[in-house]
Amino acid sequence: MAWGRYVAAVAKELGELGRPAVGLEGVVEADLPRGAGLGSSGAVEVVVALALCAVADFELEPLELARACQRAEQRAVGVPSGILDQAASLLGREGQALLLDCGTLERRWVDLPPRLAILVVDSGDRHSLEASGYADRRAELEAGDPRRIRHVSSENKRVLELVKALERDDLQALGSLFLESHASLRDDYEVSTPTLDAVVAAALEAGALGARMTGGGFGGSVVVVAKREDADAVLQGTLERAGSQGWIVEASAGASPRRRDSPQGPS
Numbered sequence: 001m002a003w004g005r006y007v008a009a010v011a012k013e014l015g016e017l018g019r020p021a022v023g024l025e026g027v028v029e030a031d032l033p034r035g036a037g038l039g040s041s042g043a044v045e046v047v048v049a050l051a052l053c054a055v056a057d058f059e060l061e062p063l064e065l066a067r068a069c070q071r072a073e074q075r076a077v078g079v080p081s082g083i084l085d086q087a088a089s090l091l092g093r094e095g096q097a098l099l100l101d102c103g104t105l106e107r108r109w110v111d112l113p114p115r116l117a118i119l120v121v122d123s124g125d126r127h128s129l130e131a132s133g134y135a136d137r138r139a140e141l142e143a144g145d146p147r148r149i150r151h152v153s154s155e156n157k158r159v160l161e162l163v164k165a166l167e168r169d170d171l172q173a174l175g176s177l178f179l180e181s182h183a184s185l186r187d188d189y190e191v192s193t194p195t196l197d198a199v200v201a202a203a204l205e206a207g208a209l210g211a212r213m214t215g216g217g218f219g220g221s222v223v224v225v226a227k228r229e230d231a232d233a234v235l236q237g238t239l240e241r242a243g244s245q246g247w248i249v250e251a252s253a254g255a256s257p258r259r260r261d262s263p264q265g266p267s
């Protein structure tokens with residue numbers, strides 16, 4: 001099956017780091033929709049890596065493990081993908097956002113305001129990293145394309161402004177930054193689709209503070225921010241207008257291995 005290439009690539013990367021050749025038999029279960037642009041391949045890599053490390057009594061620091069999983073993704077699909085999905089899967093903290101510099105890997109965590117709700121809406125447009133223009137955009141950046149560089153430069157500034165908005169509990173500013181981000185992804189980076197744009201518009205009509213596409217683009221999902229008391233109505237109203245399914249989500253702790261002597265085994 002297609003996802004088996006990720007498992008093989010993870011095993012290969014861990015072997016090159018010195019993991020003993022200890023096998024396991026297990027079942028992978030997930031409820032994320034395939035191709036929704038929600039980092040499911042990164043999550044599979046992380047859970048497989050944790051299980052393989054647990055059964056072999058082989059331990060890596062979270063960021064070293066994330067880097068190994070990033071290399072596995074690149075090995076599996078042949079695309080120069082980043083480390084965000086794998087790092088987020090491992091470094092998450094309950095009730096907090098992760099601020100990660102993907103160049104230096106410096107990171108810190110920022111409290112999410114209790115009155116903020118985060119929603120995810122699946123646009124219904126299927127996303128495939130290797131079949132999309134992701135690698136093209138990376139190459140255009142490296143070649144110095146002005147519009148692509150403008151997006152990255154402005155997006156980095158928006159991330160820092162968003163942290164400030166979270167720290168001062170300014171939900172209106174947060175929503176505006178999400179909308180600016182989506183406009184830049186749509187117009188300068190050109191990775192949105194009409195379907196994603198329609199979900200963003202639908203969320204605003206339903207009372208959201210802001211929304212932006214997420215993931216590598218060319219399909220996938222939209223992240224919506226709203227006041228917590230409005231979350232149910234915003235989600236229902238958005239799905240009545242656009243999108244195929246959606247959820248109200250919470251920031252949670254990152255993945256971690258279970259002890260080998262746990263009755264349920266590694267996870």
